[in-house]
Amino acid sequence: TQLLEQSPQFLSIQEGENLTVYCNSSSVFSSLQWYRQEPGEGPVLLVTVVTGGEVKKLKRLTFQFGDARKDSSLHITAAQPGDTGLYLCAAFMIYNQGGKLIFGQGTELSVKP
């Protein structure tokens, strides 16, 4: 069972279009993170959302954390070819006096010029 359900898993759009990626769970998280990964590189943190209902903007990217802190969304306005990459949502789970980051399945985004 996937703790973080991410959708869609693949998205191919034209430059200038808008898109939304969803990350859903039945669990409540203290925070949720979004990463972007380009080919040949490791994931890079885009944003961390902490407060239920929080909205954060990063240029053309808008991140939202659900009121109940169980889900999040990433919206890209006027996508550009440079936005192409793998987008991953992740949440930190505390266990055994430590913790680990769990990931959604990822969304492979392709923006065509």
Next chain:
Amino acid sequence: SAVISQKPSRDICQRGTSLTIQCQVDSQVTMMFWYRQQPGQSLTLIATANQGSEATYESGFVIDKFPISRPNLTFSTLTVSNMSPEDSSIYLCSVVTGAGETQYFGPGTRLLVL
């Protein structure tokens, strides 16, 4: 933040051999992790590298296959033992700094087993 380097960046290996991947961080970190990732897919946690004690492995991963060392707070190694083509993947080192939940990732090691 943390700057993470991995060696080697990529390798092609013969089945039955072993490869040791190194992870070096530019500062002391509280937690270090090793992940595996198939191209275009999400990350699967292999284990948490514990400083001064045995690594904590996730379900499906065992120490005999993926021995891990962490001699200090800035360095760790992952060995992929007795490799088979199914081990072909990207292996990523990741760290958590301080008391936060933010993780930083190395560039990955791309392994192809023939």
